[in-house]
Amino acid sequence: MDQGSSSSNRFSPPGNLPGSGASNPPQPRQEVDLKFSDPASRPVPPIAPVPSLAPQPKPLQAPEVPEKPIGTPVPPAEYKTSIRSMSDDISKLKVGQRPSGTEIQKSISPAVPAASLPRPPIAPVTPTPAPRASLGETEKARPLAPSTAPFSRPVQPQPSSRPPIVTMPSRSVVPSSRSVFYMVITVVVLLGAVVYWFLSGDDEEVAFSPTPSLVATSTPTPTPPVTINSLIGGTDGSLTLPSTGNVTAAFLNGINALALNPGELRKIFITNETKGSDDFSMTDLMDRLSIAYPAELKAALGTDSVILVYGQREAFNAQGQLDVTVTGQRRVAFLTEVRDPVAMAAILSSWENTMTDSLATIFSLNKLRAASTTFLTNARNDTSVRYRNFPFADKSIDYAVVQARNGRLYLLIAGSRETAYTIIDQLK
16 A cells, blocks of 8 residues: 555545545535514424334134144053962972963953043134324323233143042941040049038028018017016015004004015015005005105106015124024015116215105114214125115115126115115025
8 A cells, every 4th residue: 555645534524524635525504594483473393293102912713723633542551460489489490490470461451541522712802992192191001911811721720649538437436445435434433523512512502582572471480588587586465555553553563464484575565445556666665664765756757666575694793793593583675666876876975864754664774873974885796886774784775786797776775784785695
């Protein structure tokens, strides 16, 4: 190659650049309008229609499935086998023969394939119109077609490779003698536990609600209260007071005439022509004998009362010594129920100033021989006793409020210490 030509070609500009010496056809000169013009007045070139981007689907057709021709019959297959035994081999070896078995030949007929069933016709599929795309509009994408194509073939169930389940005939299970023995032992243990629970459990009664029935109930007879007559033992006596004359003398004569043993306590029922029998109380007798007592005393007393006579055994001579030769003296005592113990305490405290004058005659006391100017206090069987002796305890005024064993309070006024103590002991 020539160097001059190569250098000229190497440094010469390409022909497609402006100013190059290549022969290019002259381009027409375009004039640019620099004036501002109204865009609306300028003509707008027409817009060519944009072809649809989505390809036009072709109508779908179901593929043709070639039908499987019915197979030609296959000739039966044959196979041979031989059966050997150790005894046969040993017997043949003994005679010098080669061991060989007994040949068996068997032919197996091939299974005839079932004829192919005609397939159901497939309905023609209507093609879905393709979506159109246009400029200047927004459109949501259409959902994808279902996964199952309209022209896909139905899925044929595949035969299971597992062998069929063989159902064995059920047979009745006959329990053995050992299981029967265990069952009997279990039942016996359970019965024993139930019996033990009933016998050794808590004695709890099950509350039942039976049908209510009418039960005839009788009103219980009230128990009569225990009166003073049942608390004081001994025999009873009676005394009749005259309607005229000296009633006090008649009363004392009647008391002294009673056949009474020493230490004996007897109840006396007084009869009067105007009042009748068995109705005389302490205040009734004092009223009949004109004995003075506080006006509040009758209101504080109850109706349960008795008049008593005691056979005195204790007697003292003038020197204050016990005289055993004197026996059979009578001493009077009054015993009446107390209704108001608080009022009774106040009444007795105020009555002590005149009690000696009131009871001196009925108790056969000599007021001038009083051993003390006031009443003194003693105690007997947990009971406080107020007393005054004339001059000794065989002739005295002893009084006390005693709580008897029937729960009631009684006012006791007696003519001697021995009489008061004997009655207190019986009440207690």
